[in-house]
Amino acid sequence: xxxxxxxxxxxxxxxxxxxxxxxxxxxxxxxxxxxxxxxxxxxxxxxxxxxxxxxxxxxxxxxxxxxxxxxxxxxxxxxxxxxxxxxxxxxxxxxxxxxxxxxxxxxxxxxxxxxxxxxxxxxxxxxxxxxxxxxxxxxxxxxxxxxxxxxxxxxxxxxxxxxxxxxxxxxxxxxxxxxxxxxxxxxxxxxxxxxxxxxxxxxxxxxxxxxxxxxxxxxxxxxxxxxxxxxxxxxxxxxxxxxxxxxxxxxxxxxxxxxxxxxxxxxxxxxxxxxxxxxxxxxxxxxxxxxxxxxxxxxxxxxxxxxxxxxxxxxxxxxxxxxxxxxxxxxxxxxxxxxxxxxxxxxxxxxxxxxxxxxxxxxxxxxxxxxxxxxxxxxxxxxxxxxxxxxxxxxxxxxxxxxxxxxxxxxxxxxxxxxxxxxxxxxxxxxxxxxxxxxxxxxxxxxxxxxxxxxxxxxxxxxxxxxxx
Numbered sequence: 001x002x003x004x005x006x007x008x009x010x011x012x013x014x015x016x017x018x019x020x021x022x023x024x025x026x027x028x029x030x031x032x033x034x035x036x037x038x039x040x041x042x043x044x045x046x047x048x049x050x051x052x053x054x055x056x057x058x059x060x061x062x063x064x065x066x067x068x069x070x071x072x073x074x075x076x077x078x079x080x081x082x083x084x085x086x087x088x089x090x091x092x093x094x095x096x097x098x099x100x101x102x103x104x105x106x107x108x109x110x111x112x113x114x115x116x117x118x119x120x121x122x123x124x125x126x127x128x129x130x131x132x133x134x135x136x137x138x139x140x141x142x143x144x145x146x147x148x149x150x151x152x153x154x155x156x157x158x159x160x161x162x163x164x165x166x167x168x169x170x171x172x173x174x175x176x177x178x179x180x181x182x183x184x185x186x187x188x189x190x191x192x193x194x195x196x197x198x199x200x201x202x203x204x205x206x207x208x209x210x211x212x213x214x215x216x217x218x219x220x221x222x223x224x225x226x227x228x229x230x231x232x233x234x235x236x237x238x239x240x241x242x243x244x245x246x247x248x249x250x251x252x253x254x255x256x257x258x259x260x261x262x263x264x265x266x267x268x269x270x271x272x273x274x275x276x277x278x279x280x281x282x283x284x285x286x287x288x289x290x291x292x293x294x295x296x297x298x299x300x301x302x303x304x305x306x307x308x309x310x311x312x313x314x315x316x317x318x319x320x321x322x323x324x325x326x327x328x329x330x331x332x333x334x335x336x337x338x339x340x341x342x343x344x345x346x347x348x349x350x351x352x353x354x355x356x357x358x359x360x361x362x363x364x365x366x367x368x369x370x371x372x373x374x375x376x377x378x379x380x381x382x383x384x385x386x387x388x389x390x391x392x393x394x395x396x397x398x399x400x401x402x403x404x405x406x407x408x409x410x411x412x413x414x415x416x417x418x419x420x421x422x423x424x425x426x427x428x429x430x431x432x433x434x435x436x437x438x439x440x441x442x443x444x445x446x447x448x449x450x451x452x453x454x455x456x457x458x459x460x461x462x463x464x465x466x467x468x469x
Contacts, residue, residue, distance in 0.1 A: 004054065007047050015039035025049060071151030076118040083112070083467035084120045086460065091126045097460065098453035099419050102134050107423075108464050109140035115468040124149050128159045138162070161185060175201045180213060187220045195224035199232060211241035218247035225251060230258045237290055249292030249314075253340045256316040260291050264315035271308070278327060280304040281311070298332060309333040317346055323353045335359070357388030365390050365424075369397040378404050383416035391424025398426035406436050411447050418450055427462035430455060 003025070010020045020039070025046055078084070087108050088094070090101045097104055109127075112119060119127065124145050131141040142149065142162050153162035160182070171190075175183055190198035202217050209217065218236060221229060229251070236248035237260070252260045267288065271279045281304055284293055288307075292314070298306040312333020323331060331350075338346035339362055348367050351359040355375075360368045368389045375382050386401065393401070401421070405414055425433075437451040 004050060007043060007050065010043050011047070015043060020046065072147035074118055074146040074148055076116055076146065078120055079112055079115075079117045080467050083108070083117075083464070084123065086463055086467070087119060087123060088126075090460075091123065091130060095456075095460065097422065097457050098450075099422055099457075102130070102137060103423050104457065104460055104464070105130065106137050106140050107461060109137070109144040111464050111468040113140070113143045117468070118146055119144055121148060124152055128153060128156075128162055131162070132158050135161075172201060172204065176205055180216070184216055184220050187217065188223050191221065191224035195226065196228060198224070199229055203232060211239075211244055214239065214241065215243040215247045218244065218251060222251060222254075225254055227255055227257055230255055234259060237292070245290075246292065252292075253314050253337075254342075256337075256341050261314060261316050263287070263291060264311050267311050268308075268315055278308065278330060280329070281307040301329060301332070305329045309336070313337050313340070317341065317343055320345065320349055323349060338362075355385055357384050360385055361388045361390060363390065365393060369393055373397055373400060378408050378413060380413065380416065383413045386417040387420045389420065389424070391420070393424045393426055395426040395428040398429040399432055401425065402429050402432045402436065411444075411450070414447065414450060418454070421454055422457040425454070425458060427458050427465055430458040430462060433458060 003021075006021055010018045020043055079087075087105065090097075090105045090108065093101065095101070109119075127141045127145060128149060131137040138161055145152075145162065147164070149162055150164040153159035171186070175186055178186065187198055187201065190201070199221060202221065206214065206217075214236075218233075221233075233248045233252050233255075237245055237252075239245050239248070249260075252258050255261060267281075268278065271281060273279065284295075284307060293307060293310050295303065296306065297303065298309045301309055308329040309332045312330050313336030315333075315337065317334060317337050326334075334346065335350055337343075338350060339358065342362065344363065344367070347359055347362050348371075351363060351368070351371050355371050360371065363371075372382070372385050372389050375385065402425070405417070408414065433451060433455050437448060437455060440448050440451060442448065
């Protein structure tokens with residue numbers, strides 16, 4: 001019996017029935033150094049000493065597995081110490097920014113990747129943890145973390161989104177047998193690197209999938225979509241499930257060179273009169289319904305006009321006409337088509353004629369900002385367009401925005417545009433923001449609070465810019 005077992009037995013049955021051996025702590029403490037009066041106290045004291053001794057002398061079990069292969073080398077140099085300290089402060093909330101630190105962390109990661117650098121290894125785990133919760137950061141973290149982040153992700157199932165996609169011999173089996181969520185994640189990752197192979201995996205299991213799964217798989221094919229997917233999507237228009245047919249039609253809307261797009265264009269041609277005007281459809285035949293034209297009303301349009309909007313929204317865009325004299329049904333349809341097909345020339349023309357947040361958000365900053373800059377009035381509509389205008393904004397536009405907002409008496413416009421200002425305003429506008437804050441009366445507490453937050457965000461963004469330039 002060990003010394004520990006002797007102590008445990010005495011404690012269980014009582015010291016009146018079982019005495020503790022006098023040498024239970026022999027070799028652990030000097031004889032007589034543990035002076036206690038009662039036997040019960042002696043048991044407890046001896047147990048405390050022996051437990052500490054046992055812990056101090058414990059040896060971990062010997063691991064007999066095979067060590068994993070190390071991560072692939074990352075040839076990018078590590079970022080500067082200042083940049084690393086700033087990222088660490090953003091991750092552990094050492095600094096806080098209105099609207100959340102995630103926005104600035106994302107800008108830090110994108111700047112780091114653009115500069116050809118990498119974050120320090122010690123911050124890879126916090127980055128993986130952050131992007132596990134905030135899916136909008138996953139692409140940025142994956143790119144910044146590099147092969148070491150992918151290596152770490154293989155050791156934690158929660159980080160599976162960051163693992164390197166292995167297109168090996170077992171990928172088809174994994175795609176066929178994994179859970180629905182894992183299959184969709186695998187498919188999306190494969191579409192980024194080998195879209196044709198990813199589509200082939202879908203085709204192999206297509207016949208045995210449930211309708212909800214088929215629709216979800218089609219949605220995942222939106223990543224890496226190209227004309228090579230057209231044949232498979234065309235066949236999906238005959239699927240027995242309406243949700244699957246709708247998903248296929250939505251993807252074909254983005255392929256202006258598809259057979260379906262050509263059929264839509266032909267339908268519009270048959271409705272076009274000799275003077276260039278377009279008649280409204282009188283009915284929908286079975287072929288049009290197969291192509292995804294529905295009875296759903298478009299906002300502000302009746303049933304027949306809604307059909308024409310859908311036809312124009314799914315057809316190839318024509319050469320740019322004079323939008324001022326075009327029928328509103330065609331303009332509504334062309335707007336849908338331009339957004340789906342990401343036709344920059346059409347998007348810019350439509351936004352110049354009638355700017356909307358949706359159109360501006362689809363444009364690059366160099367085309368969107370001049371459209372907002374010429375808005376005559378700084379009101380709620382201006383704030384909505386500003387909030388949709390993508391960034392980063394040019395320095396001149398940023399300075400103009402600050403000057404125009406300073407002249408607004410109420411805080412409603414500033415409040416509506418505040419999130420966009422913290423994220424997209426050029427850091428060169430910081431002196432103007434600080435000057436605005438200094439001139440703002442102390443009784444305007446809400447405005448001063450927003451301006452302090454804006455100045456704080458711009459200061460951090462300026463530091464990021466300086467460290468990666």
